[in-house]
Amino acid sequence: MKKNYFKKAVALAGAAAFAIGLAGCAAEEEAVVAPTTGDTAVVAEDLTIAFVMGAESDPFFQAMKLGAEEEAAAQGVTLIWQGDPSNYSPETQIPIVDAVLAQQPDGLVLIPTDPTALQASVAKAVAAGIAVANVDTRVGDLSDVLTFITGDNEDGGAKAAEAIANAIGYTDGETYEVVIGLTSATATTNVARKEGFESTIAANYPGINIVDVAYSESNPEKAATNVNNWLTKYPDLDGIFAIDGTNASGAAAALESKGLVGQVALVGYDAYPDNVAKIEAGIFTALIAQDPAAEARLAIQTLVDYLRNGTAPANAEVVIPNVTLDANTSAADLVKYTYVAN
Amino acid sequence: MKEVIYEVKGVSKRYGSVVALDGASLKLHAGEVVGLVGDNGAGKSTLVKVLSGAHMPDGGQIELDGKQVSWSSPREALDAGIETLYQDSGLAPHLTVSKNVFLGREITKRGLLGKLGFLDSKAMEEKAHSELERVGIAVPASNRSVSQLSGGQRQAVAIGRAVAWARKVIILDEPTNHLGARQAGEVLQVIKEAKKKGLGVIFISHTLPHVLEVTDRIVVLRLGKVVRDAPTSEFTGDTLVGTITGTIQTIPEEDA
């Protein structure tokens, strides 16, 4: 997932804070959404779907929660939304899954924080007759899992490459300088997006040279620092691929303070409201967004179909492509893909 | 004899289940040097802390100039004219001599800067030097950091500071510790000078010859109680040791 460094720091510090009982602020949340909308006629039986995600504090999961709540209401099922407040780790997730299974839901949507550590939890759920779906990340062995729905980060990287080439008016025979702002060398989303970006550049835009990469360590100020120094080192820089929300924020700020908005193409990632607003302002050439809400909707839909009608999905693995948001995107789509603000 | 300036009556102090002071009483007259002696754990340090305002006693009374007082912090005792030299830990090693002398009583600049707490370092250096000289202590440059001084020099600064500021009472906890014979002699001379000026001095020491030399009266503590309070002339080295260790039986005197 994103922001591994950040979460570790928060988790460590948070653990200490909780130990002294200071931060009683971030208690685990249990949102039970009762089937309020009565516009579906299919209330055959009262289904309960449990949804155990990675870390409540991550905007990615905030957006996912919104999709899950919408779909649960539309399907007329009860949703149990659970997960650690800020700690993306199997140590905190496994006991949460256990607690949720004790409530005997009919289906479980699980975002495993570790492919091996959560395998036993999946087995335990299936043994108890609970149907399991994976979203975003998966357990190593999918044989017990009804469906696995994920975003395609490599495809997102490829889309970013297309957006950059487009923005700089790529012509064969010319050479261009582009940099990539990363969070860390190992974060899996970073790696996948970078691979997608690089392979698309190599295949379609040989004139674009990726001249440098640097790491923000989840800190937008460091991301801005990286871009500041690049702008000094590469006065003819053509484009920046900011690989996640943090890098996007920092890179946008650096371009603004150097007065280079519009002169250097900036393709960012993650539809934070603040970033989306900067598409309109012309600061972002394009923003690649995941669609966590769609992933959640599809997972609940698939589980409910299976539980009510016994229909298993045609494809066990579903990939939901990332989307490119830019100045041509309709206002409605911008709103749709923006990660929830509150 | 002159009037009593400082007195504790039946003070007690316990730390958890440990009784450090058990109804101890002590009187100090102006111009008098009282020796406070006792074995380790007899309660000397606790009594010093009660006298200097560092600790509040659990019971008993403290009187200054015949009026009952109660110290809730060392600041209050200092302001009342009672100076204390603590064993080995009275100075801040990273600060200069003059800043140590003026710590807690700094001279600030005139005007707005002074209101903001800006210090007049030059005035403090000059005054520290002259004050220390006045009480008979020749100290190296007062802009030197205390950690640069030898053990004897540090002790001299600490004593000089106490004597320079004291208006009524000066409490010296082991002031001759770790000192050579000559330096110890100089400390004893400073004590005699303070006595001449009419200060009351409480002198705590393990070095009994120093106690016998400089004091007018000796108070012996044992297990938190005063077991003997008598003029120094009534003691010899041997009887003093015997009284401290308890090999010589004593009747606690309630009123000396």
Added chain:
Amino acid sequence: MSSSQQPNLRLERFKAVAGNQNSILLSVLIALAIVFTLAEPKFFSVATAGNILTDWGSIVLLAAGQTLVIISGGIDLSVGGTLAISGVTSAWVMSTVLGFDITTSGSDAYPPLLVGGLVAIGTGLLVGLINAILITKLRIVPFVATLSTMGATLGFAIIISNGMPIGGPNDFSLISPINPTWMPLSWAVIGVIIVVTAVGLFLHKSRFGLHTYAIGSNSFAARAAGINVERHLTKVYALAGALAGLAGFYVYLRLGAGSPSSGVMRELDAIAAVVIGGASLMGGIGRMMGTIIGALILFTVQSGLIMAGVAPDWKKVVVAVLIAAAVAAQTLRPQNRAR
């Protein structure tokens, strides 16, 4: 009692080293600049100076407060979290409460920015006071007390912002070099220099500073001299918190947004700057000028390595070496050997 001659020699040597401490740090800074210029000639430029000073602005505010805390014999691990939560509360007030979004720019942004700045400083001050209560009233050691407020501030910053940056009014010209060809300072950095200079003057010239040193040097002696140690430490932690709050506002100006992740690991940068600057984690020793140059060294290394195209992990190695050298220089200093 007369002074002996032998310690005088030691004094002279001490004075020579201490007086040169800033020159040693400056020499390190210049040496680094030369090395990086050799590796990447574009490093030697006004633009690079501007980049370094922009980075320096936020950390030196944290480090100035940290200098006070460390001299007093404590540590404040919460300054990074305080930076983050102050930036977030400031942005939240400006955008959500006052209703100014990112389209408010230039001088139109000044009124809300003024409010935002006060909110940030106030938030930092509040965190500092909580630290002070934990340390002086509940008697929790500073390391643990500020570790818990670090967690709480980072957590609250995420809760308030949902983990996303909150954009608001801004004027990026405040944070950009005044003139890109000859003046690398920005107005924001000039403001930081004024604040840090004032804190430095209070540290070295005022009663407040003297008491801070005295407490870190020997808290028993400070108490015996009549200093109210608890009240003084309360002021020290409150000031460190307010400075961290101001740093949060500086980062807001820089990003045009309050970001909950902007404080991550920043406390370590601040502590590194203070230690490289020559302060002792044992308390009683440290100079503001050392901290100021220490922070400059830190960001010279960062910019230099980015521009030289060296893997960022090397920054950690270089900083580690600098810290080790600073600590070694300190233990070898005669002042400390004498004890």
